[in-house]
Amino acid sequence: MSEHIPLAEAFKRAEYQVAGHGSRNIQVLKEALDDVDSDTDSDMYGKGTFIEDFEEKMAEYLGKERAVFFPSGTMAQQIALRIWCDEKGLKKVAYHPLCHLEIHEEDGLKELHHIEPILLADENRIIDLEDVVNMEEEISCLLLELPQREIGGQLPDYETLEAISAHCRENGIRLHLDGARLFEILPYYQKTADDICALFDSVYVSFYKGIGGVAGAILAGDEAFTEKSKVWKRRHGGDLISLYPYIISADHYFEERIGKMGQYHEEAKELASLFNQCHAVETKPYEPVSNMFHVHFHVSKEKIESILVDLYETTGIGLTSNLRETSETSCYYEVSIGDQYEYVPKDQLRSVFQLLDERLAR
Structure with missing residues (x-):
C-alpha cells in the first residue's frame, strides 16, 4: 500500500492518464505556433x-x-x-x-x-x-x-x-x-x-x-x-x-479536434460502462451524453484515494488527480475524455477496473 503518496503525485507518475489531452503546459502553444508563418501580422x-x-x-x-x-x-x-x-x-x-x-x-x-x-x-x-x-x-x-x-x-x-x-x-x-x-x-x-x-x-x-x-x-x-x-x-x-496566442491555439486545435468529438463521446460511454460495473460506483449521467461525466464513489474520500494510489502504482494507469468530498462516505470527480484515452492499453484498463471492483467489494 502507498497511502503516503498524494493522489495528485501518483497520478502524475502514471504512465497512462485516461482523461484530457495531456498536460496544459507551454507545449500546447508551441505546437500550435508551428503552423504559423513568423511573418504573419498579429x-x-x-x-x-x-x-x-x-x-x-x-x-x-x-x-x-x-x-x-x-x-x-x-x-x-x-x-x-x-x-x-x-x-x-x-x-x-x-x-x-x-x-x-x-x-x-x-x-x-x-x-x-x-x-x-x-x-x-x-x-x-x-x-x-x-x-x-x-x-x-x-x-x-x-x-x-x-x-x-x-x-x-x-x-x-x-x-x-x-x-x-x-x-x-x-x-x-x-x-x-x-x-x-x-x-x-x-x-x-x-x-x-x-x-x-x-x-x-x-x-x-x-x-x-x-x-x-x-x-x-x-x-x-x-x-x-x-x-x-x-x-x-x-x-x-x-x-x-494582441490576442494572437489564444487565436492561434484556438484555430489549430479546432481543426485538429473538431472531427474527433464523436470518438471522445464513444470513449466516454465505454469508460462510464467500466465504472458502472464496479461496486459502490456510479456515473452521472449513467450513459454520458458528451465526452464528460461525473464519477461518484459511495465510500469515503480517504478510502478511495488510498485505493486509487495503489492502483496507479500497480497498473501504471491514472484515472484522476483529485476527488471532491460530498459527505463523510462519498466523493466524486469529473471526467473529460480527450486525446489521451485512445492510447491507454485496453487490457490494462480493464484490469484496473477489475482490481477497483475487488477492492471496493471488500
Missing part, C-alpha cells in the same frame, strides 16, 4: 485580418451573422446578458442554480452590471419547458448551459430545446447559449452547430475545454448584437493589444 486591439478571419470562420460554423473573439467566457457571457437587458430595459435574467455565472464568478453579473438572476429548476436536474413556461418573473434573457456541467453534463432532449426556443421568441425573451462545451454535444444530438445555434439569439463557445487551446472564447449573434459586444469588450479591458 491582431491589434481587436482589429486586423488575423482576428477578423477567425471570427468570420467561427460565425459561419455557428450559423450566426457575426462573431467576436474574447479572452474569456466569463467576460463574454456577462456582456451578452448585459446587452439583452439593456435592449429590453429590464435587468433580470434566468438560469440554472448551478450556472457558472452564479457559482464561479464572484457575483460579477450582479456587482458589475446590477443584473438580478432568477434561478430556475432544482439544482439536481436540468431546466425543462415547464420551468420556463411557469416562470412568474418577467425577464430579458434566459441562459441555457448545454451540457449542464455541475450535474454531470446532462442535456435536455432536442425537442425540449426547440419548445423552449419557440416559447422565448413568442414571449419576447432572448435566449442565450452557454455553449462552453457545444462542440462536445454535437454527436449526441446528431445536429450541426448551426442547427443548435439557430435556436438561440446569442451563443458563447470555449476554446480551451474540449478543443484544448490555451484560452479564449467566441461570442456570436446578429450584427447589431456583436457590434455592441465589441464596445463592452473594450469597456471590460478585453481588447488586449
